[in-house]
Amino acid sequence: LGQDAQANIALIRQTMGQVLDDLPAPASQLEAMHRLLLRHACEADITLDLHCDFDAAIHLYALPQHWPQWQSLAARLKAGVALLCEDSGGSSFDESCSSPWLRLARAFPEAAIPPANLATTLELGSMGDTRVDQAQANCEAILGFLAEQGFITGTWPAAPGECCEGMPFEGTEYLFAPHHGVVSFLRNSGEWVEKGDALFEVVDPLSDRVTTVRAGTSGVLFAIDRGRYTQPGTWQAKVAGREVIRVGKLVND
Structure with missing residues (x-):
């Protein structure tokens, strides 16, 4: 490794591939697929890991160092x-x-080692978002971003000037059901909520117990669960806030 950034990128990518190729044989088809995807991604300048959440606004996960480069894509997608x-x-x-x-x-x-793989997990809204026009709009947004970055040719509109906020993942609050019951959501995914706002109720049909669950932080209610009958310990809503409230493992699965 030296001062030639492009030579360093080529060397690092070659070494990453060799390390993956030298691993023991995968123990399952799933592990083989994981390894194949990572093998391809190691050679990429941009990696888009596309998903959808249960009931959610479009949102993305990324390294804070890369957020400036992702703002155009977030703006094009109208991410929350x-x-x-x-x-x-x-x-x-x-x-x-x-x-x-x-x-x-x-x-x-x-050594000159640039961030040569810009990667994000992109949650393209909800599982129920199957409208063709919405899918086409998302595709146009992604293609417009790739063209803007110089990876494909073509003409697309410029990215909107307004973009969602980048929040620390440590500021995300997971709200859970306190007991069994039917869940009644009081707010919609994508809305801004304030600390103390009622987000959902859990109604136990056997005991008539009703519990209202409120936001513990102000932020974007970016995802809610798709189930409407729940049990204790099951997350029901996720709020992305500006203030750090968690440490350690941040993902919920």
């Missing part, structure tokens, strides 16, 4: 929030692609 963290504790796919470049740059400060 970006959740930023360098290590969520879950070995997520996007962090597995992006974080090694940060660690190498810190381990070899004398």
Whole structure:
């Protein structure tokens, strides 16, 4: 590794591929698929890990160092929030692609090692978002971003000037059901809520017990569960706030 950034990128990518190729044979088809995807992603400049949540606003997960580069994509998609963290504790796919470049740059400060894999987990709204026009709009947003970055040719509208806020993933609050019952949501995903706002009620049909669950932080209610009958310990809502309220493992699965 030296001062030639492009030579360093080529060497690091080659070494990453060799390490993956030298691993023992995968123990399952799922592990083989994980390894194949990571093998392809190691050679990529941009990695988009596309998902959808249960009932959610469009949102994305990324390293805080990369948020400036992702703002155009978030604006094009009209995302509700970006959740930023360098290590969520879950070995997520996007962090597995992006974080090694940060660690190498810190381990070899004398070498020119740029962040050569810009990766994000992109949650394209809800599982029930199957309208063709919405899917087409999301595709146009992603293609417009890729064209803007110089990866494809074509003409797309410029990114909107307004963009969602990037929040620390450590500021995300998970709200859980306190007991069994039917869940009645009082707010919709994508809304801004204030601390103390009622988000949902849990009604036990056997005992008539009713409990109202309120937000413990102000922020974007970016996802709610799809189930309407729940049990204690099951998350029902996620609120992305500006203030850090959690440490350690941040992902819920």
